[in-house]
Amino acid sequence: MTTPTSPGPGGVRLADLAQVIRSKNAGPTQLTIDIFLNDAQAYAQASQSPAMSCAAVARRYGMDPAQVQRHLIPGIHAIKFVLPRQVVAGSPGDGDVYGAQQHVPMLEVRL
């Protein structure tokens, strides 16, 4: 499934190695981002990439690295990030009550 990793300018796109990249609330105060990689090789490449560290993801979302948690689930080739929501879901000023469109910055990640 995974195409040979020949990083072009800026590296391989995470979106090309993952079958699912999604975000959703885990309750109204947290956002969870789930990434399901295509296979074990893609998982190994993604989980070891500096672009997939808590610090790198925190930068993408404009947060402090200490606010981001990462869970690795090798058995199903999954990587999960948990971030605080900037606005409690549904409070005035929120733009995404379910948090279902906050995965987009991850589509741009290059490993």
Next chain:
Amino acid sequence: MNAVARLRQWHRPADGPLRVLAASGQLGYGIPEPALRRGMARAPHFVGCDMGSIDPGPYYLGAGEMAAPAEMVYRDLDLVLCAALDAGVPLVIGSAGTAGARPHLEAVVAVLRRIADARSLRFRLVTVSSDIAAERVVGAIDAGQLVPIGAIDMPSAQQVHGCSHIVGQCGTDTLMQALALGADVVLAGRACDTAIFAALPVMLGYPMGLALHMAKIIECTSLCCQPGGRDAMLAELTMEAFTLESMNPDAHATPASVAAHALYEQADPLSVEEPEGVLLLDEAQYEALDAHRTRVRGARFVARDKPSVKVEGASLVGQRVVLLAGVADPGFLDRLPQALGLVEQRVRALVPGDWAVYPHIYGQGAVRPLAEGTLRAGEAGLVLEFIAPQVALARTAAGVFKQNLLHYGYPGRKSTAGNLAFAFTPSEVDAHAAYRFVLYHVMQDVSTIDLFALNAIDVDGQHVH
């Protein structure tokens, strides 16, 4: 004899698997009937439905209204109630009417009574009330026993009292107490999704860890399958394992799809907090029985000394009016954020009072922050949210804002006849009231026995005919 009493009398875990049918993960949005019928043909020992969630936001809890359309709630309840009563098995429904507060519970009881009257049904209903008194929450704050879940402020006593509704998520123990009263139907206010499906198995002697893990997966029906869906899901539970099977023959529960579901809407995929303790999934094993079914074992449960209960509370922010408009002029698109700020200042001078405006500029970062270079699109959609204590003030602010933005002049402006495109007029629309979550906290060391009130009702739809 009621259905729970019958099941307790006749089913022993040694007799063979307990068949649990999850009929709906979101009752009120249209239960797919073919899969429900196939599930009922498998002779489940009980039927469970989840009816609520905190996901739709604070409005439903705050306003005491259901998110699902009333007619579809009637249709879905009619389906599952008739199916369970016909089969003589218990029906367990949790998180009544979306948010599970008193008005939601009462609304769902009223629908059940209407169905009973329409169909001449008799059944014993046990309800669980999940409302928590503000004083109780304030007492927990004072005792240092209220802990925020994630990034939410610790409320003041006044803010707690300002909540229009406060609910606690009742757990497996509470639903077991409700079932113990003897019931055909158990309807809980706000409840843990897991409790709906775990309480009866645990009561019958199945292990808590296994029952909770099964419940955690099937509460979303066939969402754990490949492809995911909303069709009824059957679990067959033994003392050692459970087997998952979608009642849609084209939705397959595979080890990968089931394990992946543990991540869904969950911060920690291997540890699930429950009122009575923690469900640990680090040793869970998923094994394909065939292309359609997966067997799961290995979940552990670690009880805590005293239960913890998640509490949710929402309070009114104000009345909301929204202004809808489009912008296409490139010069105006470039300066839209500044224009909104300057127009707001002008409107403040004209319309005094405690109103607030929240701009959502679709196409320019309303959904997520956009980088500078990517901001300018062909056009932008403008949703301006006005919130004020009185709807009249919100309308006034929205109307005056609209006209000032339409004719806002700026250097180099070429479109001197107007800056906005309206799809319709009036372009300012009364929206529902605005609420916010004040409470999304854990109340520690509580006695759940006196927290959740139980009530048994003999519903008799035969006397009316």
